[in-house]
Amino acid sequence: MKILVCIKQILDPDMPARDFKVNAETKEAERGGANLVTNIFCENALETALQIKEKTSGKVTALSYGTDDTEDSLRKALAMTVDEAALILREGDSNPDAEAVAKVLAAAITKLGEFDLILMGRESGDWGVGQTGGLLAEELGLPSLAFVDSIEANDGTLTMRRQTDSGTETATVTGPALALITNNEFNVPRIPKTRDVMMSYRKPLEKFSLADIGLSAEDVSGSSFYEVTDLSIPTKDVQCEFVEGDSIDEKIGVLASKIQPVVAANS
Amino acid sequence: MSNVIVVLFGNNGWDRSAEGAAGTGQRLAQSTGGNLNVVFLGDASKEARDGAAACAASVVVVNQPELAEYQPEAALEAAQKACAEISDTSVVLFGNDTYSQELVPRLAHRLGGCSLADVQGVTADGGQVLATRSAYGGKAMSTYSMKKTPVVLWVRARAMDPATPGAGGSLEEKAYELATPRLTITSRDVLESEGPSLEDASIIVSGGRGLGGPEAFENELKGLATAMHAVQGASRAACDAGWVPPNWQVGQTGKKVAPELYLAIAISGASQHLLGMGDSKMIAAINTDPDAPIFKHCSFGIVEDYKNVVAPLTEKLNSMG
Numbered sequence: 011m012k013i014l015v016c017i018k019q020i021l022d023p024d025m026p027a028r029d030f031k032v033n034a035e036t037k038e039a040e041r042g043g044a045n046l047v048t049n050i051f052c053e054n055a056l057e058t059a060l061q062i063k064e065k066t067s068g069k070v071t072a073l074s075y076g077t078d079d080t081e082d083s084l085r086k087a088l089a090m091t092v093d094e095a096a097l098i099l100r101e102g103d104s105n106p107d108a109e110a111v112a113k114v115l116a117a118a119i120t121k122l123g124e125f126d127l128i129l130m131g132r133e134s135g136d137w138g139v140g141q142t143g144g145l146l147a148e149e150l151g152l153p154s155l156a157f158v159d160s161i162e163a164n165d166g167t168l169t170m171r172r173q174t175d176s177g178t179e180t181a182t183v184t185g186p187a188l189a190l191i192t193n194n195e196f197n198v199p200r201i202p203k204t205r206d207v208m209m210s211y212r213k214p215l216e217k218f219s220l221a222d223i224g225l226s227a228e229d230v231s232g233s234s235f236y237e238v239t240d241l242s243i244p245t246k247d248v249q250c251e252f253v254e255g256d257s258i259d260e261k262i263g264v265l266a267s268k269i270q271p272v273v274a275a276n277s
Numbered sequence: 278m279s280n281v282i283v284v285l286f287g288n289n290g291w292d293r294s295a296e297g298a299a300g301t302g303q304r305l306a307q308s309t310g311g312n313l314n315v316v317f318l319g320d321a322s323k324e325a326r327d328g329a330a331a332c333a334a335s336v337v338v339v340n341q342p343e344l345a346e347y348q349p350e351a352a353l354e355a356a357q358k359a360c361a362e363i364s365d366t367s368v369v370l371f372g373n374d375t376y377s378q379e380l381v382p383r384l385a386h387r388l389g390g391c392s393l394a395d396v397q398g399v400t401a402d403g404g405q406v407l408a409t410r411s412a413y414g415g416k417a418m419s420t421y422s423m424k425k426t427p428v429v430l431w432v433r434a435r436a437m438d439p440a441t442p443g444a445g446g447s448l449e450e451k452a453y454e455l456a457t458p459r460l461t462i463t464s465r466d467v468l469e470s471e472g473p474s475l476e477d478a479s480i481i482v483s484g485g486r487g488l489g490g491p492e493a494f495e496n497e498l499k500g501l502a503t504a505m506h507a508v509q510g511a512s513r514a515a516c517d518a519g520w521v522p523p524n525w526q527v528g529q530t531g532k533k534v535a536p537e538l539y540l541a542i543a544i545s546g547a548s549q550h551l552l553g554m555g556d557s558k559m560i561a562a563i564n565t566d567p568d569a570p571i572f573k574h575c576s577f578g579i580v581e582d583y584k585n586v587v588a589p590l591t592e593k594l595n596s597m598g
């Protein structure tokens with residue numbers, strides 16, 4: 011099986027809210043002292059791909075559209091034991107819209123060869139727009155399934171399980187296909203071993219310009235689908251009333267007296 | 278004049294999500310001087326047909342065996358064909374559910390439009406569609422100017438006002454020639470749950486990583502939820518650990534809820550969690566850490582170990598009747 015995983019590098023979503031600042035002019039978050047990390051769902055997708063490879067043999071390629079900084083995310087993917095990586099260097103808008111990204115990824119995938127399975131994260135932890143995967147499936151003309159949390163490959167047939175509002179569904183497809191990965195307890199990304207981290211520097215990580223994949227900056231200018239016109243931090247003025255009392259019994263009594271009327275009104 | 282289409286799944290009936298999506302569609306259509314059209318994918322109940330016909334100028338029920346149960350490719354193609362038959366469409370709205378989320382970007386691409394997810398507010402003044410939504414895991418709010426027509430969105434429909442009854446429109450059944458699907462959903466596993474869904478609950482008792490394992494969910498928190506006539510929810514940390522099923526998750530990548538009361542037990546209040554429950558009418562928390570971010574969003578709270586609070590609180594509430 012040849013599997014390609016698209017990954018995105020983002021501002022660490024775990025940065026505390028109190029350190030979070032936005033730039034009103036660029037309409038983007040200020041990096042400040044925060045790290046750049048691989049989006050968690052992309053790492054779940056890498057883990058899913060690696061588990062398939064380990065069961066069936068084959069090759070896993072990681073692909074990203076980003077900047078020189080993004081090399082770190084791709085190196086980490088290689089250290090997780092991905093076989094090869096490709097980085098398309100971004101030109102123009104630093105927050106390209108989902109359609110622009112899908113076009114770049116589609117052109118890059120066509121350049122890189124044929125794949126039986128393409129995986130992506132369900133959405134990113136920064137903007138969380140969650141449109142790129144569906145758009146990429148359309149660009150490539152592939153069947154796709156969202157919220158997939160495990161995949162089994164058997165003689166070219168892929169069996170995917172996905173999470174729904176009310177439970178799970180199982181789908182089968184004969185590749186090639188695209189799946190958008192969500193997290194579950196079985197695709198927690200592995201921590202690279204020291205040896206694999208060293209090995210990762212010997213693995214191929216190729217960089218491409220937009221011209222290399224047959225696109226120009228104008229083709230993917232980045233705001234012909236949508237444009238962010240405002241980004242702000244909402245202010246919330248809530249005063250928490252901490253329940254006080256001399257004993258825990260008294261505190262619980264106060265708590266119950268606050269909760270009980272709501273319960274009575276809604277039952 | 279430009280029209281608005283609301284796409285619904287027949288199987289979901291005329292639920293709160295359908296009402297909210299139709300309401301938002303109606304208000305948008307009024308502001309653009311166009312009509313509201315409702316498309317049901319799959320057969321719809323009489324209640325759903327009536328609900329839609331009461332507020333829409335036209336209702337289309339795409340009723341054919343391929344749509345009896347959701348299949349991604351059949352639903353996409355049927356939606357594409359039904360939308361293409363309605364002229365001058367500026368906005369296509371979907372509710373907030375798994376299938377809508379999956380279809381939106383693909384449908385937008387096929388219709389030559391643009392798309393966006395998890396929209397909390399949408400306007401179309403002067404023909405320019407603006408959509409507001411959370412960004413950066415709930416740390417920021419953003420406004421998007423949508424650049425292509427039609428604008429295909431899935432919205433937080435349950436939190437949106439229903440439509441007002443209008444003139445009452447036409448109702449038509451349709452069926453389309455659909456391509457043989459490459460991908461097929463072969464089985465569905467619905468997790469048993471008693472009572473209302475999380476999204477429909479008036480009171481939610483949620484638990485987090487601080488509970489230390491599945492036992493507290495099954496015992497103490499279940500008892501408290503019963504006493505409070507509440508539905509149980511959880512943080513992602515608790516779901517990821519496998520303590521409770523994934524569909525209990527509240528937050529950015531879980532359910533979006535807005536109950537009368539949301540009680541967060543041993544949940545720190547990460548922005549991604551708050552994104553899913555911050556609009557609750559009243560939020561309360563039990564947490565050992567007085568500096569936990571959740572307390573910045575609470576009307577009241579108690580700084581205590583949940584072990585010392587949940588069981589006696591349950592007893593107290595039961596005794597109050």
Ligand SMILES: Cc1cc2nc3c(=O)[nH]c(=O)nc-3n(C[C@H](O)[C@H](O)[C@H](O)COP(=O)(O)OP(=O)(O)OC[C@H]3O[C@@H](n4cnc5c(N)ncnc54)[C@H](O)[C@@H]3O)c2cc1C
Binds near residue numbers: 414484488528532569
């Ligand atoms: C892209 C992305 C999407 C995400 N989506 C979601 C989402 O949809 N929903 C979600 O919930 N999270 C989501 N997260 C994860 C989120 O960032 C947090 O990691 C998660 O919410 C933490 O869960 P928690 O509050 O249970 O755990 P923790 O943050 O570890 O908090 C545990 C809390 O328990 C308290 N505690 C410990 N022991 C006790 C005790 N004995 N009694 C009382 N209190 C105690 C602690 O003081 C602490 O406040 C997402 C993250 C990313 C990056």
